[in-house]
Amino acid sequence: MTPVQEIGEIFAVQKIGEYYQFTVVAPGVAASFTPGQFVAVGVGGENTSMLLRRAFALYGATPTGDFAGTIQFVVAEHGPGTQWLVQRQAGDRLDLVGPLGTPFQLPKRTVPAVLVGGGYGTAPLIPLAQQLIEGGSDVEFIVGASTASRLFGELAAKRVAGGVTVTTDDGTAGTKGRVTDVLPAAIQRTKAHVIYACGPMAMLRAVGDVALAHSVTAQVAVEESMACGVGVCMTCVLPVVGDDGSSRFVRSCVDGPVFDAARVRWDDVGSLPSDLVGADAMGGH
Amino acid sequence: MTPVQEIGEIFAVQKIGEYYQFTVVAPGVAASFTPGQFVAVGVGGENTSMLLRRAFALYGATPTGDFAGTIQFVVAEHGPGTQWLVQRQAGDRLDLVGPLGTPFQLPKRTVPAVLVGGGYGTAPLIPLAQQLIEGGSDVEFIVGASTASRLFGELAAKRVAGGVTVTTDDGTAGTKGRVTDVLPAAIQRTKAHVIYACGPMAMLRAVGDVALAHSVTAQVAVEESMACGVGVCMTCVLPVVGDDGSSRFVRSCVDGPVFDAARVRWDDVGSLPSDLVGADAMGGH
Amino acid sequence: MAELTTTLGSFVLPNPVLTASGCAASGQELHQFFDVATLGAVVTKSIMTRPRSGRATPRMAETPSGMLNSIGLQGPGIDVFLEKDLPWLAEHGARVVVSIAGGHTDEYVALARKLYGNPAVSMIEVNISCPNVESRGQVFACDPAASGRVIGAVRRAADPKVPVFAKLSPDVTDITVIARACAEAGADGLSLINTLLGMAIDTDMMAPVLGGVTGGLSGPAIRPVAVRCVWQVHQVLPHLPILGMGGIRSGLDALQFILAGASAVSVGTAVFGDPSAPARVLAELDQALDARGFASVADAIGVAHRSVTEQAKEAE
Amino acid sequence: MAELTTTLGSFVLPNPVLTASGCAASGQELHQFFDVATLGAVVTKSIMTRPRSGRATPRMAETPSGMLNSIGLQGPGIDVFLEKDLPWLAEHGARVVVSIAGGHTDEYVALARKLYGNPAVSMIEVNISCPNVESRGQVFACDPAASGRVIGAVRRAADPKVPVFAKLSPDVTDITVIARACAEAGADGLSLINTLLGMAIDTDMMAPVLGGVTGGLSGPAIRPVAVRCVWQVHQVLPHLPILGMGGIRSGLDALQFILAGASAVSVGTAVFGDPSAPARVLAELDQALDARGFASVADAIGVAHRSVTEQAKEAE
Ligand SMILES: Cc1cc2nc3c(=O)[nH]c(=O)nc-3n(C[C@H](O)[C@H](O)[C@H](O)COP(=O)(O)OP(=O)(O)OC[C@H]3O[C@@H](n4cnc5c(N)ncnc54)[C@H](O)[C@@H]3O)c2cc1C
Ligand SMILES: Cc1cc2nc3c(=O)[nH]c(=O)nc-3n(C[C@H](O)[C@H](O)[C@H](O)COP(=O)(O)OP(=O)(O)OC[C@H]3O[C@@H](n4cnc5c(N)ncnc54)[C@H](O)[C@@H]3O)c2cc1C
Ligand SMILES: Cc1cc2nc3c(=O)[nH]c(=O)nc-3n(C[C@H](O)[C@H](O)[C@H](O)COP(=O)(O)O)c2cc1C
């Protein structure tokens, strides 16, 4: 599961709603991929002023068979880096590092699971669902977005798992409302022991709260701004409670992006809680 | 003859020897072009780390007729900017400012002229030759380069003017030697009153010396590193003797790139001669 | 439609986008690409008492997202400037900020006197990033005392109706110390920032690229340093107007400076890549202010400091 | 094949390319991309006496050809470092430069003592770009006296066999003054440069991007400033070894630093875009030296100064 650095050729770019689905020939990355991991993509080309890679959750990887050695990820246009990326075409080459990060942990025993995706956050949940189902677990999806065009993976979800509930904040598709409005019912219906979620931080936090209320665990894949993606720079940290009960800033690129929602101190993201290990030493600086 | 800034679409890029000939749809630049002027091209695309435009002598411009509103220029691969440029293809867009600079001055009366081009330096001499010939002047070309693959415009020169002498330092084409080896004979043969030259600084200087020796004037188009190309930054200066007999650093982007070779203080290029106007004020700084 | 009028001391500008000294000559050349009268003002190349040749070439080197220059203040001298350049700017309806430079305090004073009472001069920007001949060539802007002396002398000599701004160098340990010294000496405001001292080495010639060996680094590469300088100075001198500059290429870049505390901005190096950059930046800034619901430029000046002050309050 | 061996004081390195402190953690992560033992040395993240949480997020902002960071020296503290990280590096055959940081002189001294006699430590880099708690948080590296005190104390406390390098900040009026103070205090060499103080403002939030408000600017954007610092210091202290860094992304970038006077270079921010950058830079530098006919790295150190000295001679 050690990451590799390789130049991958774009096999296809498909526009899906507001998103762009990339299929890239990258055998090295594909070889050791596990759901929940991400790939870091160089943007801007030669002589670019953008030094840092952009991170994208892996939507899938096909080590063997047809499309052997390809990976998939889904890009939403955001700023200059993603704007450059979505202008690439089949045949263009991308500078890739991956697979990176700690993947979703599979339950020890086969238990029912609810998978909750927000926007492009559904992408990494599709290969996870396949894995869970192969492992014998019942899987149900909740796929949400602010509006219909920002939904992703509804069909793919239907294909792998039967039950898919769709929500949109504006009601342009599925149930009007948020994923957490329909999550409690889904937990009860499926007798889920675990929830897997990927999407905006606010959604992950809300999912964590619901999970807590139903005393089930929630594994969530977070998005923190990353400079290196490989664990050397310490830019991507979150305040997380450790096994010893004390909290530390941990790197979401290597110790995450998947965390136990109950361990993340959501209130303190973006601040420096005084009880954090080593916060006392910050006086001077 | 005021320059314009416009986005031009590349109509064609042809590889000629070691050079790339660009034809770009740029009606604004084409409209007011006069031989000896140049165009400044933005390189690197969006989010590039290269801030400055690259200058290229205009090889031609077709304000009317078929190819109406196109310009031509010739690019030699040099560093990152030209490397980016030569990877462009038909249909791509270029950010252009031009036409820029002071063009070649035509003789008051129709007199024989010898045109001396070194490498891609022949490019701006082709439209000049057409102009001279239309004006009734006899024109003969000397086209030189270090080696055959670095020759440019031999055929074009033959097409417009009859007499073309080719030289290469290594003898891979034409006479083995430098343009200045064959220039004296050409001056005598054609009874030239004026020499027009474009090419490496060393060649321009040597051409100037020959012209002086034969007491004919030489108009040379120089290449100085330019930041703005429009006259505002003062990076592109050369020490030039003025009408008042005193020397000043003058901007090769607006007062040039065409200069009277006899006025350029070749020895002092790259230094600060103490008799330059304002050199005495440099003490402090 | 946000109100774009802003002020630099007593100088009222129709909008907050200016050229930067040395990046627009005296306006004529850029007027080919946009009407210089539409800008807040044109800031002229630093002018000196006598004609100056400037330094030997090469005078520039492109660097990542920036450039180095070692022009050495080439110029015709104040007399030619007053006779040719200033009248042209006035005729074309441009407001003019005259940048002056010197090697002695009295040179600066002489220049201020020459500009006295000239109706075409809206403001004086004093470029003190020059070697002080009187103190072994140490740059005025690197020494609070020397900076204060020059600014005080210029303020006294200059037309009282014309604001005097000190243009500071970022190459100092604490820019707020220099800023305070200039403010106490009577500066009506500050221009932040001049270039950073840098250099590049030609790995083929194995020698410095620039004829001047070292040169001034400018362009987007230095923007974070420039924004930091504006922020620090506005924090300690919140009532002193700031003309911000350093790597501004877009309206949002300009907005960063205004939110950090600048009352107006200069667009410099960006002009070399895009000769109409100042006009474009102005249009983009206008849009950006509207999009954020600002009724005026004034409402946006220094706003980014609020968030931090509030956080500090909460922390208490 | 140029001889790549170089020296930093008494520390002999097989080649002149190192990682930069804080840009390679303690080597483990980068070892996934290249063998860290093939580098001249691994420079560790600055370590302190106690565990440190570091600052609140966001901790970085991308800027044109650069980035800002406000990590705040997050780390486990010296004891965990000695127990976990240093042994790992030793086992994997990497030479180690340990970077130390503190808020008091005695913290630095305590760290130097903890490293005393440890065979895994080849060199100590003293990061003095830290606020000095004893003087209202002024950064040590901005004050020659404070810099000298720390370096002198560390030199006395540290293993005499281990060279002590002072890592300087470019955010000073005259870096040669700080360099001299460190040299006189016993520094065996200097690391040049640390980041420039900068900031970015989020034009949507209308607040500073970084949790720490200001941050350190690094990357190719600052290379011209870094080369200038190396040049200036080598000019006044030609015999003091310099570890050069600041925006190095290629072998030719590294060569610029060596020609300016550096005996070795650190590759920092470039690692974030290319995790194998240090190994690549080394290969490219090797080629570049050969292409220019250098028999050894030593032959290239400071060579760019010759051209200038010669010109000066001629001028006489
Ligand atoms: C683990 C992980 C997985 C991700 N998966 C996906 C995905 O599957 N699909 C997708 O469209 N996006 C994904 N993102 C977000 C994506 O990385 C950002 O949208 C992208 O980096 C923005 O770059 P930009 O240049 O377009 O925007 P800019 O805002 O200009 O980027 C400027 C800098 O901020 C960083 N940045 C900005 N927004 C984010 C963000 N939301 N998260 C992290 N860094 C950010 C960039 O990396 C860059 O360094 C993921 C992020 C992380 C950390
Ligand atoms: C008036 C004029 C006309 C020119 N005509 C042509 C032409 O017709 N065909 C052609 O191939 N080239 C021409 N050149 C040279 C061309 O501009 C340079 O080769 C090009 O700018 C190099 O850019 P680069 O990024 O590839 O190289 P780099 O060396 O990486 O460029 C770095 C910087 O140096 C400047 N620079 C480097 N070399 C030169 C040079 N020789 N002249 C001026 N600036 C330079 C660049 O503009 C850039 O700012 C002309 C130059 C001038 C001034
Ligand atoms: C080529 C050039 C010449 C300059 N000349 C001057 C000058 O004469 N006086 C001055 O005060 N600043 C001068 N500057 C500095 C600019 O006015 C400005 O302060 C600096 O470049 C930062 O802004 P920018 O990044 O937008 O260019 C010059 C800058 C450049 C690039």
Ligand SMILES: Cc1cc2nc3c(=O)[nH]c(=O)nc-3n(C[C@H](O)[C@H](O)[C@H](O)COP(=O)(O)O)c2cc1C
């Ligand atoms: C994320 C990050 C963390 C850094 N941490 C340290 C540090 O702990 N100690 C230190 O001396 N320098 C630190 N630096 C500075 C670098 O070591 C280096 O001096 C600077 O970044 C310039 O080099 P570069 O442009 O190659 O990165 C850090 C730089 C970055 C970008």
Ligand code: FES
């Ligand atoms: S992004 Fe660098 S440590 Fe996580």
Ligand code: FES
């Ligand atoms: S290139 Fe700017 S003045 Fe000539």
